[in-house]
Amino acid sequence: MAKTYLCKNPACSLGTVGSPGRFTGGITADQLHVLTGKPAEKLKSGEDYGAGFCPNCGQKGAEE
């Protein structure tokens, strides 16, 4: 299985709210745009989105 990350944002719905959920890959620029309203063209890979950024809340996750 691909590298997994933990989302430690307590408000994130991933997994069970309040406990870290797991994900692989990461949120895309388009998904982050939908989630936050930030213009997709101004988002930077590795800083705002990409591998390790939670696909459910957009926050940076921790490597497991």
Next chain:
Amino acid sequence: MAQMCPDEGLDLWLGQFPLNTVKYTSPLNLCLFTSQTASTVITHAQTLSAITETTYTSYARQSLAAATWGALAERPTNLGRQTTYPQVTFPTVGASGATINGFHVTNNGNTVLFPGQANFDDVTAVPLLTNDVIKVTPTIALLH
């Protein structure tokens, strides 16, 4: 809805009680599968290897921690006892989706199907597309 605690899962149950030769280790793993069908699961003699876990983009199996299971309660009506886990949310689907036929739970090391595999209550497959989110609320019951 079909469900199955296969031979290897029952052996693990009985290994804890009454044999006391196996130690349950938390957390278990909650997984989604694409094999079998929306209304069928593996047969009793099959094992975890007969199940295909989904690989949709961003998917990862989720932990079921012992301390998070709900209080033991009656399985209505007077059928047995049960515990329910809070709703578990899986990662939002990225580029590639999948069709999910149900969920299964594996032991801590993800080596044994324990306690088992089940379809969804409505016996309907869930086609996941980009940006979809699937949530599962697992319940385990032991019947009288």
